[in-house]
C-alpha cells in the first residue's frame with residue numbers, strides 16, 4: 001500500500017460456492033470483506049469507526065468450511081497499518097470512505113509537518129552492500145565513513161539498511177525484496193534521500209529512483225556535493241564545476257543511448273532525444289571550456305612555483321587522509337588561521353605559508369614553504385582527480401611530503417594504504433615522504449606501540465596539543481636536506 005500510495009484497501013473473500021464457470025476458476029458470493037489502511041507511525045491503532053466494533057452477523061455463507069479465513073481482527077499492534085474485523089458487504093458499503101481517507105490524510109499531514117521542523121537537513125536512508133572480497137570490518141568502516149560524508153554534506157542519516165550479496169545486482173544493486181524494504185523504510189522514517197555506500201551505474205540510479213520514489217545518490221555525488229559547498233575561491237569553484245559536469249555527462253549520454261537503442265515507443269522519439277542530445281552537447285562544450293581554464297590555472301601555478309624555485313625556497317606539502325589534522329598542523333607550525341574542523345573535506349583550496357626550520361650544527365636555519373591541501377579518501381572519484389589536477393599538482397611538485405595520519409582513527413592502517421595508493425597513481429612521482437602520526441593525545445598505548453613497530457621512522461605528534469613539535473621540525477629539516485641533496 002505504501003509503495004503504491006493507496007489510501008485504503010478492500011479485500012473480499014468468496015464463498016467458493018457459486019455457479020460453475022466454463023474453464024473453472026474461483027467463483028462464488030462475497031462472504032466477508034476486510035478494510036485495511038495505513039496508520040501514522042508512532043500512533044497506536046486508534047481509529048474507531050463505528051463498524052469495526054460491530055459483531056459479524058452469522059449468515060448462510062458461514063456453513064462453508066474455509067479454514068484460511070480468520071474470524072478475529074488481524075493482530076496489527078506493532079505495525080503501521082490496521083486491518084478491520086471481517087465485515088459483510090452491507091457494513092462495508094455503509095462506510096464513509098471519503099471521511100476515513102480525509103481523516104487519515106490529516107493525521108499523516110500533521111505527523112509529516114512535525115517531522116519537517118528541521119527541514120533544511122536532508123533526511124537520509126543509508127544503504128550498504130557487502131559484497132564478496134569485503135571483510136566485515138571493511139564494510140562497517142565504509143558505512144561509518146559514508147555516514148560522516150553525509151553529515152559533512154549537511155545531511156543526517158536516520159537509518160541504515162544493509163545487504164550481503166556475492167555481487168551487486170546489475171539493475172538495482174540490491175535484490176528485489178531489498179528495494180521494497182528500502183522504499184517502505186524510507187516512507188516510514190520520512191527520508192527524502194537514499195544514499196548508497198558505493199558508486200552506482202546511471203541505469204541503476206534510474207531503476208532505483210523509479211522503484212523507490214525518492215532521490216537516490218551514490219558516494220561520488222555526496223563527495224561532489226561537499227566539494228561544491230566548500231568551494232570558496234574561483235579556482236575551487238571552477239574545479240568543482242568541472243568535476244560535477246564530468247560526472248554528469250556520461251550519465252546523460254548513457255540515457256540518450258539507452259533510449260536510441262529502444263528505437264521506438266511513446267516518449268522515446270522526437271524532441272525527448274533531441275533535447276538530451278542538445279543538453280549533452282552544451283555540457284560537453286562547457287566541459288572543454290572549463291578544462292581550458294584549468295589548464296590556464298596550471299600554467300599560473302607553474303609560474304608561481306617557478307618563482308619559488310628561483311628564490312630557492314624548498315617546498316613541503318602536507319598530505320593525508322581527510323580529517324587527519326593537516327590544517328590544524330599548518331596553523332600551529334606557521335601561526336595561521338586556516339579553517340580546520342571535524343568535517344570531511346574541510347579544506348579545498350591549497351594554502352601555502354612560510355616556515356623557518358631550526359639550523360643544525362652544519363647548516364643555517366632553513367626557510368621553507370609549507371602547503372596544506374585537499375584531503376584524500378579511499379576510492380577518490382576519478383572525475384575529482386581529473387578536475388583537481390591544479391590543486392593536486394601542489395603535491396607532485398613539492399620537494400618533499402609530510403604524510404599526516406590520524407592515529408586515533410580505527411581505520412588508520414587502511415587510510416595510510418589509501419593515501420599511498422593515490423600518491424603512487426599520480427602522473428608525476430611525488431618527492432620523498434615523512435610519515436607523521438597525529439592525535440596521539442587520543443590514542444591508547446597498544447595502538448601507539450603497534451604504529452611504532454610498523455613505522456619505526458615515523459614522527460609522533462599532537463597538532464591540537466602541540467606535542468612532538470620539536471622533533472617534527474628537526475625531522476622536516478632532515479627530510480629537506482635529503483630531498484634536495486640526496487647522497
Ligand SMILES: Nc1nc2c(ncn2[C@@H]2O[C@H](COP(=O)(O)OP(=O)(O)OP(=O)(O)O)[C@@H](O)[C@H]2O)c(=O)[nH]1
Nearest residue numbers: 323324325326327328341342345346347375463464
Ligand atoms: N584529539 C585531537 N584532535 C585533533 C588533533 N589535530 C587535529 N584534531 C582535530 O581533527 C579535526 C580535523 O582537523 P583538520 O585540521 O581540519 O583536518 P584536515 O586534515 O585539515 O581535514 P580536511 O581539510 O577536512 O581534509 C579537527 O576537529 C581538529 O580539531 C590532535 O592532535 N588531537
Ligand SMILES: [Mg+2]
Nearest residue numbers: 326327346347
Ligand atoms: Mg584541512
